[in-house]
Amino acid sequence: MTELPMFSDLPAPIFALATGMGRAAIAVMRVSGGGCDRILRALCAGRLPQPRRASLRRLMSGDEILDEAVVLWFPGPNAYTGEDSFELHLHAGPAVIDGVALALTTLGARPAEPGEFTRRAVQAGRMDLLQAEAVADLIEAESASQRRQALHQADGALSRLYDGWAQRLRRLLAQHEALIDFPDETLSAAVEGVLETERLDLQAEMRAHLADHRGELVRRGVTIVIAGEPNAGKSSLLNALSGYDAAIVTHRPGTTRDVIAVDWVLDGIKLRLVDTAGLRETEDEIEAEGIRRAMFHVKQADIVLQLYEGDPPNALTPDALLVRNKIDQDAMVEESVLAISAINGDGLDALRDEVRRRVRALMASQGVPLTRARHRAGIQEALAHLERAGIQVWPELRGEEFRLSMRALGRLTGQVDVESLLDVIFSQFCIGK
Numbered sequence: 001m002t003e004l005p006m007f008s009d010l011p012a013p014i015f016a017l018a019t020g021m022g023r024a025a026i027a028v029m030r031v032s033g034g035g036c037d038r039i040l041r042a043l044c045a046g047r048l049p050q051p052r053r054a055s056l057r058r059l060m061s062g063d064e065i066l067d068e069a070v071v072l073w074f075p076g077p078n079a080y081t082g083e084d085s086f087e088l089h090l091h092a093g094p095a096v097i098d099g100v101a102l103a104l105t106t107l108g109a110r111p112a113e114p115g116e117f118t119r120r121a122v123q124a125g126r127m128d129l130l131q132a133e134a135v136a137d138l139i140e141a142e143s144a145s146q147r148r149q150a151l152h153q154a155d156g157a158l159s160r161l162y163d164g165w166a167q168r169l170r171r172l173l174a175q176h177e178a179l180i181d182f183p184d185e186t187l188s189a190a191v192e193g194v195l196e197t198e199r200l201d202l203q204a205e206m207r208a209h210l211a212d213h214r215g216e217l218v219r220r221g222v223t224i225v226i227a228g229e230p231n232a233g234k235s236s237l238l239n240a241l242s243g244y245d246a247a248i249v250t251h252r253p254g255t256t257r258d259v260i261a262v263d264w265v266l267d268g269i270k271l272r273l274v275d276t277a278g279l280r281e282t283e284d285e286i287e288a289e290g291i292r293r294a295m296f297h298v299k300q301a302d303i304v305l306q307l308y309e310g311d312p313p314n315a316l317t318p319d320a321l322l323v324r325n326k327i328d329q330d331a332m333v334e335e336s337v338l339a340i341s342a343i344n345g346d347g348l349d350a351l352r353d354e355v356r357r358r359v360r361a362l363m364a365s366q367g368v369p370l371t372r373a374r375h376r377a378g379i380q381e382a383l384a385h386l387e388r389a390g391i392q393v394w395p396e397l398r399g400e401e402f403r404l405s406m407r408a409l410g411r412l413t414g415q416v417d418v419e420s421l422l423d424v425i426f427s428q429f430c431i432g433k
C-alpha cells in the first residue's frame with residue numbers, strides 16, 4: 001500500500017512522544033529522519049505545511065481521520081536533530097496517540113530509543129557531548145540553580161573551556177615538535193622555558209577546575225545530614241525544616257533506624273536533608289546497622305548538623321555544625337550557641353541562615369564548574385599526562401604525553417571516540433528527547 005523509498009542519506013525516521021504519558025490536553029509527537037517529507041505529506045493529504053510555521057491540519061491514515069492537529073515542519077539541517085523532522089501537536093487521548101503511532105509505523109518510521117533525537121543532534125554536529133549532557137540535566141532540573149547551570153552548559157560554556165585547553169595543548173605540541181625537528185641550540189633553551197611555563201599554567205588551571213565541586217553539588221544537590229545522640233530531636237528537625245511529616249517521631253530513643261532523605265529547596269538551591277539513627281552503643285542488631293549507616297552518611301555529607309540536648313558533645317567531624325535542641329525546656333542557653341526548638345520553631349530562622357551561609361561557601365568559586373564524574377575523570381587524565389610530560393626526559397615521549405592529554409580533553413566534548421561514548425551517555429536519557 002505505501003511505498004518505502006529509503007534512498008535518502010539521512011538515518012531512518014524515528015518517532016516518539018515528546019510529552020509525558022498521562023492525562024493532558026496536548027501530546028507532542030516528534031518525528032525525525034530521512035523520508036519525513038514523504039511521511040508528513042502522506043499524513044496531511046499530500047500537502048506539506050510551510051516550514052517552521054504552526055499549521056492546523058487534518059491528519060489522515062488512508063480514509064481514516066486520526067486527528068485535527070497543529071503541525072510543525074522543520075526541514076533539515078536547521079532542525080534540532082539536523083535532519084528533516086516534524087512535530088504533531090495532537091489531542092492527548094490514547095486512541096489518537098496510538099492511531100498516529102500506528103500510521104507512522106506503517107509509513108516506515110520506528111519508535112525512538114531513549115535520547116535518540118539528541119544523539120542524532122550530536123552525530124549531525126548540532127551540539128557536542130557536553131551540551132547533550134546539559135540537555136539531560138535541564139530536563140531533570142528541579143531547582144533554579146540546576147536550571148541555570150544546565151542552560152549555561154547547554155550554551156557551550158564548558159565546551160569552550162575544554163576546547164580552549166585543547167587548542168593551547170595543540171599549540172604546545174606543535175612548538176615542542178618543532179624543537180625536536182629543528183634543534184637550534186640558541187633558540188631551544190628560550191622556547192623550552194616558554195613551553196614549560198605554558199604546561200605549568202595549564203596544569204594549575206586544571207587543578208583549580210578539579211578543586212571546584214560546585215557544579216556537581218548543584219547537579220546532585222548539597223547533602224545535609226542530621227546526626228547526633230538518640231532522642232535529640234533529629235527526626236523532629238527534619239520534619240520542621242522540610243515541612244513534611246517524613247520521619248517518625250516518638251519519645252523512645254532509637255526510633256529512627258533507616259536513613260530518611262527529603263528534598264529541600266532553599267533559595268533556589270536543591271538540598272537533600274538526611275535523617276539518621278541516634279548514635280549510641282547498642283545490643284540491638286537492627287539499631288546497630290542503622291548507626292553504621294548513619295556514620296557512613298555523616299562521612300559523605302557536605303554539611304553535618306549535629307543535634308544535642310544539654311551539654312555539647314564531641315564534634316562528629318571537624319566542621320560539624322553543633323545545634324542545641326529543646327530550648328523550650330530550658331532557657332539557660334549561652335548566646336554564642338546555635339540553639340533551637342524543633343517543636344515550637346524557635347531559632348529555626350537562625351539555623352536556616354547558617355545553612356545558607358555554609359551552602360554559599362560551598363558554592364563560592366570562580367569560573368565554569370564541571371558537573372559530572374565523567375568530566376572529573378577526563379580532566380584528571382588530561383592533567384596526569386601533563387604531569388608525566390614534566391618528568392619525561394625524552395622529547396619524543398614528552399610529545400606523546402601532550403598528545404594523550406589532548407585526547408582526554410577531546411573525549412569530553414566528543415571530538416575523540418565519540419561512538420564509544422554515545423551508548424553510555426544516551427542510555428540515561430528519556431525517550432522523546
Ligand SMILES: Nc1nc2c(ncn2[C@@H]2O[C@H](COP(=O)(O)OP(=O)(O)OP(=O)(O)O)[C@@H](O)[C@H]2O)c(=O)[nH]1
Binds near residue numbers: 256328
Ligand atoms: N520539648 C521538646 N521536645 C522535643 C523537641 N524536639 C523533639 N522533641 C521530642 O523529643 C522526642 C524525640 O524526638 P525525635 O525527633 O524522635 O528524636 P530523634 O533524635 O529523631 O530520636 P531517635 O530517632 O530515636 O534517635 C520526641 O518526644 C519529640 O517530641 C523540642 O524542641 N522540644
Ligand SMILES: [K+]
Binds near residue numbers: 253
Ligand atoms: K526518638
Ligand SMILES: [Mg+2]
Binds near residue numbers: 236247
Ligand atoms: Mg529519629
